[in-house]
Amino acid sequence: MPGGSSGGSAAAVASDQCLGAIGSDTGGSIRQPAAFCGVVGLKPTYGRVSRYGLVAFASSLDQIGPITKTVEDAALLLNIIGGHDPLDSTSADIDLPDFTASLSEGIGEIRIGVPDEYFIEGLDPEVESAVRTAIKLLEKEGASVKPISLPHTGYAVSTYYILATSEASSNLARYDGVKYGFRAEAGDLMEMYLRTRAQGFGPEVKRRIMLGTYALSAGYYDAYYKKAQQVRTLIKQDFEDAFSEVDVIVTPTTPTPAFRVGEKISDPLQMYLNDIFTISANLAGTCAISIPCGFSSSGLPIGFQIIGRPFDEETVLRLAGTYERETDWHMRRPEL
């Protein structure tokens, strides 16, 4: 399977059906499918690209970004979709550089941080080896590499699933059968609400609405939603601390290469853990890119992730571009 939720965009790019595409990334939905499909996926900084027109899932995490065949294409697309939008109050009113301009400048004395917390048990050895090889190549190109710590990484998945589902439970309330979209026939208002939502939503969406509704409920708000907001602040702080020592952070994009269709759907927890390396960038609101760095023995693509400072997509793209010039992974396609 191509990954999700912007797996369609990634698959379309990988199978040469288009030059590039855009996707939305709430917890990794651009980067994870890009890694699985062997293409480039960039989640810009929260606020870099307008969310106006994006059907909201989790408003404080959602961000639009490009999925492309090359880093340069990603830069070109970001030039187009980035920038302040008066219709989105959360879009940042700051300068939008030409992201292609500095792509070929080389990486200079860039400092790379490698967080211990991302090389853990459960990380596929082939993925680890591909990422470590990529880091070595960047070191050879002049980067200095040092181990760092993002101590609250272990809380990212649970924090994410409380905040994302809370916001989603509210964002999806408008699909109530009254004004927009599907309405089930019923005798009275309450029955119409119940049937519309029972028939209109799939099981995973219902699960998330229930989780989020629970986390926001009176008596549970402090223990779940509020606590998760506090942990989110700590995770953000982790990144701020790290970025005082390094310019970028390099990690695997996913713990494993792609899995089979339906393989993990029966175990949602296992499925949620697939986002373990991508979620933190959304919680911290910073930018991150996934680029191809190898194939597994079974021929599945592997990607690695470069996380940058907020609004420093330039550095992330420059480093990714340098790696891309020195390798040909992005030119290869898995056998189908």
Add this chain to the structure above:
Amino acid sequence: MMKMLSDAGLEAVIGLEIHAQMLTETKIFCGCSTAFGAEPNTQTCPVCIGMPGVLPVLNRRVVEFAVKTGLAMNCRITPYSRFARKNYFYPDLPKGYQISQYELPICEKGHLDIHINGESRRIGITRIHMEEDAGKNIHQKDGSYVDLNRTGVPLLEIVTEPDIRTPQEAALFMKKLRAILRYLGVCDGNMEQGSLRCDANVSLRPAGSTGLGTKTEIKNINSFRFVEKALEYEIKRQVKVLRDGGDIIQETRLWDSETGTTNSMRSKEEAHDYRYFPEPDLVPLQIEEDWIKQIRETLPELPDQKMKRYQEEFGLPEYDCEILTEERPVAEWFERAVKAGGSPKAVSNWMMTDILRLMNETGTEITELRITPEMLASLIGLIEKGTISGKIAKMVFNDMYTTGKDPETIVQEKGLVQISDAGELEGTIQEILDAHPDEVGRLKAGDKKLIGFFVGQVMKATKGKANPKMVNEIIRKKIS
């Protein structure tokens, strides 16, 4: 009712929650018109009807109005405030949540003073916040419909401390609040049309104690006269429940103006869990001290300040000041007349009697009258100069009202100039004295009441134009 309370050794504790529709031209989060009375669903756009993918953008004027109101109500303007989502399902709420403020409202800790029985009572304002209005459900024979024109119209929610003790105080507070909102141009204050709405929390407790009893919330108080009526009914109801050994149930009750009663709508157990959380589509609102200062400078002189000034500067009685300052256009009309040279007491007298009577009788606003403040001032001037008498002035005033002509023109056209020429008056007076020898005799004998008779005769002969003061003097001189 108050006797019933004091007999039971109880006092009422009342807090109000007021919703005021703001007079902005466009809605709080989109550019749609807020005009009242348009065809259903013609003042809507993807944002206010909650289509997927849309985002709210805060209307700057709404914030300005909220700050203005907060300042006028002596609130602290919070430098950092936030919007929150209030989640509930209802057909008139297309997003399934209302964007409101919860933990960090824009204004807090204010107060308003009301005047009752010659005393001043301070009512605390807990908070003022901004939110969007919902739409309207329309139930017809053939089915139920939703009109979303009102969805997204900006509201101010004003919450008082439970400082109010009587229904009369509640009514006075609402009157004061309405006056201020209208002075500021923030809300038209029309309770019948629903642009000003009032919910009341009511509980009872032993008189003089400080705890709080179980409260009920009264909704649907849709007119100024019902504020007092609904509260009186509810207090009586609670006293009876307690007197009969029962307990007050925490619940929401609806006021029914037809029956004059409040009826249970939902109990505490059925209350919604609104699952408030910070609105992620809007950034926290940071208000600069400079902007607050700028807004403060645009605040008009408010009713209380005007009242005080009228008393001090013009020496007017408190009652007159209260009436003159209740509506800004009336106060401004008064001030214009004074500025045009009318003496304040005379202007006030004319306004308190004839002007307000005309306004009430004809249902016109003071600004729509054909009489301008400048015209009233010159009418007063004509009286003071002795050009016309007070009696003629009433005639001229009525003419001014119907024709819109200024008093000088009317006086001239109709030849109403007062006869203050002693020679001319003396001739007329002599004729009248000559025609009434008996009365002259009685007057000379000491029957002073007859002075009035003769003045009346002279006025009649001159068609009211004689200067009554001079007539009086001349008669006295001739008799003695």
